[in-house]
Amino acid sequence: MSTTPTPKPSPVVNHDELQKVFNQFDANKDGKISVTELRDVLKTMGSSCSEDELKRVLEDIDTDRDGFIDLSEFSALCRSSSDEVTAALELRDAFDLYDQDKNGLISTNELHLVLNRLGMKCSVDDCAKMIKSVDSDGDGSVNFEEFQKMMSASLMSNDKGSKP
Template sequence: MSPTEGEVNEMIEKVDCDGSGTIDFPEFLRMMSNQTEDFDHETEIRETFRIFDKDGDGYISAGELRYMFANMGQKLTDEEINEMILDADIDGDGRINYSEFFRLM
């Protein structure tokens, strides 16, 4: 089941802590976790990571982030995508692994 544009906008408004009108990666993760509160937290995080990790290589790349946001109707610039990666990427490899993703949640 896909959310409508109005539902997506409502979800964004709820987590847009800085009032920018867009959501950064931590805000997006909060939005995703709010949608699945009934699930076990670890299972929820694992499943969310798998959704982002389209190629199943164990990492979320800039391209995978761009794809996910585009599917939600959010066209982000390369700069915004890179900022999200930098916010999460502890080991500096330019990708988000599961441990980094879990830490954000």
């Protein structure tokens, strides 16, 4: 007997569920999530972020600028588009694919290695030129912020199509 799968309902988070999740982040139970608590939870979930990345995340979420995430700010974060969260995670995964030594930078050699593994035959010189074209701080490598800008610019040019 064949049955048609029922579509999964959209996730609706009620206040009690939201409070439980918030409480898991709020390790010291002071009613707010600090940058340290955020780092610890992300680390537990398998994500490794630098202190600067954590501070940027906190700044984005912390609308009242008190240095902490309260329940209402956390709630707003949970209501944010899951597409945006998914896209951000996919971008981080893509960056991590190239960052072979996990130092937060994509070097010419790492780019060369990964592109060749993916079947794209590029010389080291070609890879150096690619790195240089997006290396805004001039350190000879691409950091995550530069990678984000490069990918955003790439997506924007693809969205515009081939208009003269």
